[in-house]
Amino acid sequence: MNTGTALIRRLIAELGEDAVLTAASDVGGFTEDFRGRYKADALCVAQPATTEQVSFVVRACAESGTPVLPQGGNTSLCGGSIPSTEGARPVIVSLARMRRVRHIDAANGSMEVEAGCVLKAVQDAAAEVGRLYPVSLGAEGSCQIGGTLSTNAGGTSVLRYGNTRENVLGLEVVLADGSVWNGLRGLRKDNTGIDLKQLFIGAEGTLGIITAATLKLHPLPTHQSLAWFAPVDPEAALRILGMFQERCGSSLSAYELMNARQLELVIGHVQNRRNPLDGKHAWHVLVELSNSRGADAMDELLVQTLELAAEAGLIEDAIVASSDTQRASLWEIRHSVTEANKKAGVGLTTDCAVPVSAVPRFIASASEAVRDIVPNIDLVIVGHMGDGNVHFIPMFSFDEWRAMPDAAATGATLRRRVNDVAHQLGGTFSAEHGVGQTGLQEMAHYKSDIELTLMRAVKQALDPKNLMNPGRLVP
Amino acid sequence: MNTGTALIRRLIAELGEDAVLTAASDVGGFTEDFRGRYKADALCVAQPATTEQVSFVVRACAESGTPVLPQGGNTSLCGGSIPSTEGARPVIVSLARMRRVRHIDAANGSMEVEAGCVLKAVQDAAAEVGRLYPVSLGAEGSCQIGGTLSTNAGGTSVLRYGNTRENVLGLEVVLADGSVWNGLRGLRKDNTGIDLKQLFIGAEGTLGIITAATLKLHPLPTHQSLAWFAPVDPEAALRILGMFQERCGSSLSAYELMNARQLELVIGHVQNRRNPLDGKHAWHVLVELSNSRGADAMDELLVQTLELAAEAGLIEDAIVASSDTQRASLWEIRHSVTEANKKAGVGLTTDCAVPVSAVPRFIASASEAVRDIVPNIDLVIVGHMGDGNVHFIPMFSFDEWRAMPDAAATGATLRRRVNDVAHQLGGTFSAEHGVGQTGLQEMAHYKSDIELTLMRAVKQALDPKNLMNPGRLVP
Numbered sequence: 001m002n003t004g005t006a007l008i009r010r011l012i013a014e015l016g017e018d019a020v021l022t023a024a025s026d027v028g029g030f031t032e033d034f035r036g037r038y039k040a041d042a043l044c045v046a047q048p049a050t051t052e053q054v055s056f057v058v059r060a061c062a063e064s065g066t067p068v069l070p071q072g073g074n075t076s077l078c079g080g081s082i083p084s085t086e087g088a089r090p091v092i093v094s095l096a097r098m099r100r101v102r103h104i105d106a107a108n109g110s111m112e113v114e115a116g117c118v119l120k121a122v123q124d125a126a127a128e129v130g131r132l133y134p135v136s137l138g139a140e141g142s143c144q145i146g147g148t149l150s151t152n153a154g155g156t157s158v159l160r161y162g163n164t165r166e167n168v169l170g171l172e173v174v175l176a177d178g179s180v181w182n183g184l185r186g187l188r189k190d191n192t193g194i195d196l197k198q199l200f201i202g203a204e205g206t207l208g209i210i211t212a213a214t215l216k217l218h219p220l221p222t223h224q225s226l227a228w229f230a231p232v233d234p235e236a237a238l239r240i241l242g243m244f245q246e247r248c249g250s251s252l253s254a255y256e257l258m259n260a261r262q263l264e265l266v267i268g269h270v271q272n273r274r275n276p277l278d279g280k281h282a283w284h285v286l287v288e289l290s291n292s293r294g295a296d297a298m299d300e301l302l303v304q305t306l307e308l309a310a311e312a313g314l315i316e317d318a319i320v321a322s323s324d325t326q327r328a329s330l331w332e333i334r335h336s337v338t339e340a341n342k343k344a345g346v347g348l349t350t351d352c353a354v355p356v357s358a359v360p361r362f363i364a365s366a367s368e369a370v371r372d373i374v375p376n377i378d379l380v381i382v383g384h385m386g387d388g389n390v391h392f393i394p395m396f397s398f399d400e401w402r403a404m405p406d407a408a409a410t411g412a413t414l415r416r417r418v419n420d421v422a423h424q425l426g427g428t429f430s431a432e433h434g435v436g437q438t439g440l441q442e443m444a445h446y447k448s449d450i451e452l453t454l455m456r457a458v459k460q461a462l463d464p465k466n467l468m469n470p471g472r473l474v475p
Numbered sequence: 476m477n478t479g480t481a482l483i484r485r486l487i488a489e490l491g492e493d494a495v496l497t498a499a500s501d502v503g504g505f506t507e508d509f510r511g512r513y514k515a516d517a518l519c520v521a522q523p524a525t526t527e528q529v530s531f532v533v534r535a536c537a538e539s540g541t542p543v544l545p546q547g548g549n550t551s552l553c554g555g556s557i558p559s560t561e562g563a564r565p566v567i568v569s570l571a572r573m574r575r576v577r578h579i580d581a582a583n584g585s586m587e588v589e590a591g592c593v594l595k596a597v598q599d600a601a602a603e604v605g606r607l608y609p610v611s612l613g614a615e616g617s618c619q620i621g622g623t624l625s626t627n628a629g630g631t632s633v634l635r636y637g638n639t640r641e642n643v644l645g646l647e648v649v650l651a652d653g654s655v656w657n658g659l660r661g662l663r664k665d666n667t668g669i670d671l672k673q674l675f676i677g678a679e680g681t682l683g684i685i686t687a688a689t690l691k692l693h694p695l696p697t698h699q700s701l702a703w704f705a706p707v708d709p710e711a712a713l714r715i716l717g718m719f720q721e722r723c724g725s726s727l728s729a730y731e732l733m734n735a736r737q738l739e740l741v742i743g744h745v746q747n748r749r750n751p752l753d754g755k756h757a758w759h760v761l762v763e764l765s766n767s768r769g770a771d772a773m774d775e776l777l778v779q780t781l782e783l784a785a786e787a788g789l790i791e792d793a794i795v796a797s798s799d800t801q802r803a804s805l806w807e808i809r810h811s812v813t814e815a816n817k818k819a820g821v822g823l824t825t826d827c828a829v830p831v832s833a834v835p836r837f838i839a840s841a842s843e844a845v846r847d848i849v850p851n852i853d854l855v856i857v858g859h860m861g862d863g864n865v866h867f868i869p870m871f872s873f874d875e876w877r878a879m880p881d882a883a884a885t886g887a888t889l890r891r892r893v894n895d896v897a898h899q900l901g902g903t904f905s906a907e908h909g910v911g912q913t914g915l916q917e918m919a920h921y922k923s924d925i926e927l928t929l930m931r932a933v934k935q936a937l938d939p940k941n942l943m944n945p946g947r948l949v950p
Contacts, residue, residue, distance in 0.1 A: 105830055105832050107713065107717060107830075107831060107832035108830040108831045108832040108833075108863070109720075109831065110830065130721065151666065152666050152670075154664050154666075158663060158664065159663075160725070162637075162641065163663075163664060165670070166637065166641055175925070175929075179925060180925075181923075181925050181926065181929065182923070182925075183926070185901065185903070186830045186901060187828045187829070187830065187863060187901075187902065187903055187906070188633060188634075188638075188828065188831070188862040188863055188864070189629050189633060189638060189828045189859075189862050189863070189864050189903075189906035189907050190828060190903040190905070190906060191626065191627050191629075191677055191903075191905045191906060191907055191908065191909045191910070192903055192904065192905045192910060192914070192917075192918060192921075192922065193677075193910065193918060193922065193926070193930050193948055193949055194674065194677070194678060194682075194929075194930045194933055194934075194948070194949070195627075195640070195673060195676070195677055196926065196929055196930070198670060198673035198674070199669065199673070199674075199933075201670070202666055202668075202669070202670055203669060207669075218724075218725075219720045219721055219723075219724045219725070219727075221724055238582065242582060245584075245694045246605065246694055246767065247767055248694075248767060249693075249694045249696055249765075249766045249767035250635070250693075250694070250725040250726070250766065251725070251766070252694075290724075291724045291725065291726070292721065292722055292723060292724035297772070353662045353663065353664045353665060354662070355580055355582075355583040355585065355661045355662065356582060356583045356584065356663070357580050357582035357583040358583075384664075387663040387664050388583070388662060388663055388664070389663070389664050426660065426661060426662075427662065428660070428662055428664075428665045428666075428667055429667065430665070430666045430667045431662070431664035431665060431666060432664050432666055433666065434666045435666070435667060435668060439667070442667075443667060443668060446667075447667065447668065448656075448657070450650070450654060450655075450656050450657075451656065451658070451668070451671065454650075454656065454669075454671055454937070455668050455669045455671070457936040457937060458669055458674075458933065458936055458937075459669075460936065461932040461933055461935065461936035462929070462932060462933075473668055473669070474668055474669070
């Protein structure tokens with residue numbers, strides 16, 4: 001009996017047969033990503049139901065020298081949840097069975113949830129007690145809290161509420177030796193030493209497995225005002241953003257940009273999506289205000305600000321949503337981009353952020369840089385403009401992609417060009433998707449030696465045997 | 476020539492004679508805290524003017540095996556900026572000469588400042604371009620940004636804007652070997668590996684010296700509405716907080732509690748401070764709404780919410796400030812508590828946070844626990860109720876304190892009792908002041924072995940020679 005078989009038997013003995021998957025037909029959904037771009041074998045998939053079981057699995061893996069790859073909803077856009085094709089096959093630890101909402105304290109604005117809770121279920125549980133868990137993104141119906149924590153997920157509400165990191169009060173983590181750190185605190189303030197939870201947020205499972213979290217809740221806004229408008233160009237969109245920030249302060253809760261091509265793809269590939277405006281416009285913005293006061297006053301503020309922008313010649317057309325149905329349908333357009341782009345072809349998704357003030361320059365320079373290589377390439381642009389985060393996506397049809405002699409290399413070259421532009425503007429190649437597999441080479445290329453050395457020192461300190469998702473995050 | 480003398484000469488040769496203080500009369504202001512509770516010798520005080528000079532000092536100290544203690548405005552309430560009486564005398568590195576605002580990008584909502592900038596100067600520079608740097612606290616006229624970063628300072632605006640940690644985008648840090656990490660990024664999102672800046676925020680100089688930071692700016696609220704009211708008791712104050720959160724959402728920007736004794740001390744010991752209400756009330760709350768819209772609407776919302784609270788029998792009396800002058804004078808009361816308490820006697824300042832929902836229980840139980848030991852002790856209570864952060868201060872007159880046979884031990888016992896109550900409620904002994912010297916024993920007492928082991932592993936990884944503020948933060 002080899003090491004792998006012995007480990008599997010040990011896991012089955014503790015977790016039960018149904019909680020340890022080994023058959024190809026069972027593990028398929030865990031070893032390939034939803035877009036079909038990454039695929040590699042695992043030793044098995046373990047599905048622990050409790051923190052103690054996660055602890056057992058990690059300890060058993062540590063003792064047998066087997067790598068561990070934690071997995072949430074498997075919605076990574078950069079291969080982060082799929083094993084590598086090189087190196088020892090890992091045990092995939094799926095957190096899907098750990099999905100209890102353990103506790104909600106509405107007066108404290110906090111809730112304790114297990115890592116496998118689906119993001120949407122967390123949002124709903126908070127709303128039931130009149131609170132908001134603000135992190136919101138396209139995959140919210142299937143991604144899990146543990147995954148959003150391990151990748152410090154962003155999404156469409158960062159402008160108002162910050163990234164996932166800013167919405168966590170405490171964590172429970174199974175460490176590399178299988179011991180459990182209970183850092184589940186519901187405190188707004190705690191200055192007692194190094195803030196350990198920060199290490200595990202965004203670490204993509206390389207320092208331990210997050211098994212539960214105390215999340216920060218906010219007052220539930222009772223009114224949303226939403227508009228869709230066509231700015232003349234990205235520079236105009238930036239100036240209008242400034243007008244909204246000055247006039248609406250913290251009520252401004254989303255400011256999302258997309259180009260005409262992105263809207264076309266959504267309309268063409270996802271059912272029941274329509275152009276909110278008459279005619280064709282090169283650029284589109286979805287802007288949301290939200291607070292707890294009268295809807296009328298907010299709609300008025302929205303309209304006034306758009307009128308100011310129109311008077312300044314910054315806007316071609318605009319509509320303000322007049323019903324919950326209309327608001328929902330505008331948001332559906334935004335949340336359909338991943339589905340649309342997946343159906344439309346092979347999009348070379350990038351995930352740059354630059355200073356907000358540099359977004360127009362980034363779009364112009366990245367377009368030029370990419371078209372230097374592939375002159376007439378289709379460019380799909382969608383992003384969280386208020387955060388400086390632009391998904392700039394060179395898009396190929398499936399036929400074009402298959403016909404290219406060296407598609408993978410071309411893809412890597414194009415991505416690098418886009419990332420170079422962001423880097424020159426003081427930006428980053430991964431704003432919210434994380435490093436995963438797509439970003440590993442970029443880490444090696446863009447990060448300073450000092451930074452990589454510091455990260456390696458932390459990794460060595462917390463995972464001396466290098467078994468927690470080895471080879472990831474820090475090249 | 477001994478090692479210390481050689482080091483001093485080396486520092487003088489590089490920084491100049493006026494930048495290296497050794498005379499007792501020169502170093503006095505750096506080796507004793509402003510309340511006169513901590514005092515110990517340093518080898519010298521170095522006053523570098525640039526990041527390169529800080530790097531030189533740290534490298535020179537590393538080469539001679541001399542400890543380094545960074546110091547900002549020396550406003551620590553727990554001895555954090557003063558050397559210990561035990562161990563080798565450190566070189567105090569004062570950041571006061573590094574006070575340039577390097578860059579402001581209003582459209583990006585960011586500014587790059589050097590560590591020695593006084594907090595007030597940073598607030599003012601942001602306001603000049605129509606932006607808000609939200610961290611605000613009593614010592615803002617003298618504390619420095621570097622100190623607020625190294626202690627993750629809280630203050631009165633955490634409820635709306637978060638702690639200092641949530642308002643930092645990037646850092647520049649001189650590491651333990653003297654090398655400089657340039658992490659000065661102005662990005663709202665950056666998921667490229669371990670978020671290294673989180674390690675240095677709140678580390679109290681034990682992992683490196685912060686020399687500059689990119690701070691996050693917010694839209695400048697144009698209107699503040701402010702009220703002072705007397706809730707029936709802390710439970711009523713908690714219920715009213717909930718009413719404000721539900722009705723005002725993110726416009727609620729401060730919710731500060733104090734007891735009658737705290738107000739009396741401010742009125743009695745600080746010039747031009749008056750009771751805002753008629754008559755005597757046991758509890759007081761200062762509540763602030765702020766946003767960028769009409770002042771009238773906000774005042775109305777404030778009044779309506781207070782009326783609701785009054786109808787529910789939760790309020791004894793209330794006033795709404797009607798002018799900027801009146802608003803300023805209400806805030807002055809709140810910001811005068813440290814000065815008042817310093818003059819009034821020996822206050823055993825504690826800095827607990829508990830879940831917001833547990834604040835009334837904390838106050839009741841801590842009062843009982845302390846009066847079990849000293850039956851009629853004066854209790855001064857002031858806190859950021861919206862954050863669950865209560866400064867519960869057993870107060871002795873100077874005469875009482877001098878007359879006590881074992882004052883220091885009694886002080887430690889009383890503090891421990893208060894901290895015990897917080898701990899039992901899932902709270903912490905240091906919400907915002909940090910560990911400093913006062914909290915070291917508490918760290919050893921309350922923190923789990925796993926947590927201390929993790930912290931020590933990080934410290935060892937980043938400061939293997941243990942020269943960066945040794946003996947602090949992690950016991």
